[in-house]
Amino acid sequence: MSYARRAWIVFHKDLLVERRSKEQTNALLFFCLLLLFLFQFALGPDRDRLAAALPGLLWLGFILAGLLGLGRSFLAERENDCWEGLRLTPGDKSAIYLGKLAGNCVLMTAVEIVLVVLFGVFYNVDLWTPAAPLALVLALGTIGLAAVGTLFAAMTTQVRARELLFPVLLLPVQVPLLLATVSATQALLLGQPLADVAHWLKLLAGADAVYVTIGLLTFEFVLEG
Amino acid sequence: MIAAQDLRKTYGPTLVLDGVSFALARGQCLALLGPNGAGKTTLLRLLATLLRPTAGALQIAGVDALREPERVRPLLGVVAHGSYVYEDLTARENLRFWETMRGGDASPARLAAALAQVELDAVAEERVRTFSAGMKRRLGLARVLLAEARLLLLDEPFTGLDRRGRKWVNEFLLAFKAGGGTAVVATHSFGGSLGVADRIGILGQGRLLLDRPAADLSPEELHRLYESLTEESLTEGAEAAP
Amino acid sequence: MTRALGWLAALGLLAGLAAGFGYAPREAVQGNVQRIMYLHVPSVLTAYLAFGLVLLGSIAYLATRRPGWDRLAGSAAEIGVLFTGVTIVSGSIWGKPTWGTWWTWDARLTSTAVLFCVYVGYLMLRGLIDDPEARGRYAAVVGILGAVNIPIVHFSVKWWRALHQPSTILGPEPSPIDPAIGLALFVNWVAFTLLFAYFLSRRIEIARLEEQT
Numbered sequence: 001m002s003y004a005r006r007a008w009i010v011f012h013k014d015l016l017v018e019r020r021s022k023e024q025t026n027a028l029l030f031f032c033l034l035l036l037f038l039f040q041f042a043l044g045p046d047r048d049r050l051a052a053a054l055p056g057l058l059w060l061g062f063i064l065a066g067l068l069g070l071g072r073s074f075l076a077e078r079e080n081d082c083w084e085g086l087r088l089t090p091g092d093k094s095a096i097y098l099g100k101l102a103g104n105c106v107l108m109t110a111v112e113i114v115l116v117v118l119f120g121v122f123y124n125v126d127l128w129t130p131a132a133p134l135a136l137v138l139a140l141g142t143i144g145l146a147a148v149g150t151l152f153a154a155m156t157t158q159v160r161a162r163e164l165l166f167p168v169l170l171l172p173v174q175v176p177l178l179l180a181t182v183s184a185t186q187a188l189l190l191g192q193p194l195a196d197v198a199h200w201l202k203l204l205a206g207a208d209a210v211y212v213t214i215g216l217l218t219f220e221f222v223l224e225g
Numbered sequence: 226m227i228a229a230q231d232l233r234k235t236y237g238p239t240l241v242l243d244g245v246s247f248a249l250a251r252g253q254c255l256a257l258l259g260p261n262g263a264g265k266t267t268l269l270r271l272l273a274t275l276l277r278p279t280a281g282a283l284q285i286a287g288v289d290a291l292r293e294p295e296r297v298r299p300l301l302g303v304v305a306h307g308s309y310v311y312e313d314l315t316a317r318e319n320l321r322f323w324e325t326m327r328g329g330d331a332s333p334a335r336l337a338a339a340l341a342q343v344e345l346d347a348v349a350e351e352r353v354r355t356f357s358a359g360m361k362r363r364l365g366l367a368r369v370l371l372a373e374a375r376l377l378l379l380d381e382p383f384t385g386l387d388r389r390g391r392k393w394v395n396e397f398l399l400a401f402k403a404g405g406g407t408a409v410v411a412t413h414s415f416g417g418s419l420g421v422a423d424r425i426g427i428l429g430q431g432r433l434l435l436d437r438p439a440a441d442l443s444p445e446e447l448h449r450l451y452e453s454l455t456e457e458s459l460t461e462g463a464e465a466a467p
Numbered sequence: 468m469t470r471a472l473g474w475l476a477a478l479g480l481l482a483g484l485a486a487g488f489g490y491a492p493r494e495a496v497q498g499n500v501q502r503i504m505y506l507h508v509p510s511v512l513t514a515y516l517a518f519g520l521v522l523l524g525s526i527a528y529l530a531t532r533r534p535g536w537d538r539l540a541g542s543a544a545e546i547g548v549l550f551t552g553v554t555i556v557s558g559s560i561w562g563k564p565t566w567g568t569w570w571t572w573d574a575r576l577t578s579t580a581v582l583f584c585v586y587v588g589y590l591m592l593r594g595l596i597d598d599p600e601a602r603g604r605y606a607a608v609v610g611i612l613g614a615v616n617i618p619i620v621h622f623s624v625k626w627w628r629a630l631h632q633p634s635t636i637l638g639p640e641p642s643p644i645d646p647a648i649g650l651a652l653f654v655n656w657v658a659f660t661l662l663f664a665y666f667l668s669r670r671i672e673i674a675r676l677e678e679q680t
Contacts, residue, residue, distance in 0.1 A: 002328045009325040013314065020313040020352070080361075081307025084275060089326040090299050148612065155605050160595050168591055169609060172584035173616055176623035183627060199626065207619045214615065218608045221529055237597075 003095045010099025017076050028069050032115050035061045036122055050123055055185035058119055059178055065111045070104055070149030071166045074157040087223055097150065097219035104146040112138050130188040140204035141181040147211035148173050154222045180204050226251045226376060226407040227272065232281035234267055241267045243431035252402055254421055257411040259428035260455050265411035268428065269380050272409060273303045285376065302374025304365035304382060312354040316345050316364055319353060324371045339367040358385040366397060377401060377408040395421050429455045469672065472665040479658030500564050505651055507557040509659035510550045511579060516663065517547025518614055525610035528603050537603035540610055541593055542670035544586050546663060551583045574628045581620050585613040599678065
């Protein structure tokens with residue numbers, strides 16, 4: 001099916017480009033390390049204070065890294081008018097969105113894994129026991145962030161003050177996801193079972209479905225022009 | 226192949242195209258001349274369905290291009306300034322990407338054949354970042370070859386090319402026409418396209434000031450007309466002969 | 468039409484003031500400061516109306532590409548942000564004597580603040596794009612996302628709030644709705660809706676004139 005092929009080749013192309021310019025991904029991952037230090041210095045040496053703030057810090061770090069990483073989603077398309085070339089391709093343009101979204105999810109997952117590992121090591125937190133349910137929360141949060149981030153990145157690529165407008169647009173929409181993921185993460189880290197956070201997971205899943213759907217439906221309007 | 230009636234384009238208060246009408250038959254090549262800012266790129270983008278005109282009508286291959294751009298786009302081959310290349314991909318990967326996006330057959334054999342046709346087979350696995358402007362443009366031409374475009378829209382294909390490069394583009398266009406393709410070439414430098422053009426159009430102040438079969442005009446006449454109509458001289462006029 | 472709306476709105480506001488200050492009784496627990504509810508609640512309701520119109524205008528613009536829909540969306544968003552601001556400020560003023568603090572992260576205020584931020588972003592996006600066609604398209608996408616997000620925000624904030632026990636049980640509504648209070652609220656709500664309609668009508672007019680130059 002042509003749609004799937006096109007989504008796949010966009011995904012594949014983005015991975016290739018990312019792999020070729022490894023410096024950029026490395027910089028992003030290094031940024032996560034810096035965030036870790038920043039949080040530590042901002043909160044002070046009190047171990048308990050840090051532990052209490054941990055779920056929030058994890059997601060805060062994730063969103064900040066996301067702002068940097070996702071904002072650059074369509075940077076390659078700005079060169080050499082490739083954006084225009086994409087406009088001229090036939091068929092449903094949402095395939096491009098899907099491919100980009102997949103690529104961004106992979107990128108954000110890499111960032112997440114790094115952050116979780118760093119947190120576990122530096123803040124001496126047990127992230128292994130609740131690993132499976134935590135992974136679920138992370139996955140749902142990632143999709144939500146990437147879904148809206150990809151759409152807004154496409155939009156702001158063509159707009160003045162891109163680097164400022166992207167976070168201004170993305171952050172308010174992320175609030176419910178942030179509330180849900182932090183609450184769920186907190187509960188899981190306290191040892192509560194997955195069933196206790198089921199309502200949060202449902203909210204996340206619902207929100208993700210809404211965001212991806214809107215992305216698929218409206219991407220062609222963003223691409224054009 | 227193309228029928229344009231009274232195309233008009235305004236950007237806010239600026240009038241860029243002021244009623245452009247022309248027709249181009251299948252298998253013919255129109256050379257669009259004009260100084261910078263005359264509206265050549267705008268007209269080309271209109272033909273490519275990348276822009277919508279403020280007024281006017283446009284039919285490509287009998288289809289209303291304004292109402293059904295999606296039907297027209299598969300026929301088009303656009304090689305413009307940007308040439309649609311991803312700098313970090315190799316030549317072959319670029320072709321594979323665009324051909325797959327088009328929904329066409331991106332088999333290694335076809336890609337290799339296209340690369341060979343534009344004499345880029347030696348650098349197929351090199352990243353485009355290392356290419357010269359001429360090579361990038363040849364890659365763009367390989368892309369439109371693969372796409373089996375029927376209408377070629379080239380914006381300044383001769384810029385940045387040396388004499389050999391220009392000759393190459395001309396030969397490419399001749400072969401393309403021989404295969405039944407139609408082409409519109411916008412250029413502010415004449416660079417030898419006189420040999421391949423069937424019609425000459427001069428765009429100035431947003432209007433087609435001249436639209437004649439190339440056979441009617443000798444190079445000297447063309448230069449004279451161009452200068453008087455646009456109050457500029459054709460650059461690289463001395464190298465007009467192919 | 469617009470002028471008639473203007474007069475109606477003025478009348479409505481007068482009636483609302485009378486109802487709020489004259490007719491409705493003084494609330495037992497909070498005292499006269501509770502009367503700010505007659506400003507606060509209609510404001511937030513009007514804001515939701517405004518953003519509903521933004522959603523409508525956005526979808527309609529993407530479907531039809533008629534500039535009138537985009538003008539509706541943009542104008543409604545501006546006025547919506549205005550009323551949201553009024554909601555937040557009035558809520559804050561209400562909160563100071565009532566809860567002793569200028570700000571509290573209660574469900575309604577938080578949701579409203581998030582809403583405010585979403586649509587301020589929307590207005591900033593509009594401000595940064597000159598090409599009216601691109602502006603309409605991009606704004607429509609953000610408008611749709613922002614509006615659809617409202618219930619998601621509502622639930623997430625409500626559940627989040629439930630985790631952190633509120634320090635007091637004082638919310639914007641007094642516990643049993645006294646019919647007199649209810650009527651005063653209704654009158655003010657109608658007045659605000661008229662005011663909104665008047666503002667919207669004017670703003671769309673200005674937008675249309677701006678585009679003609």
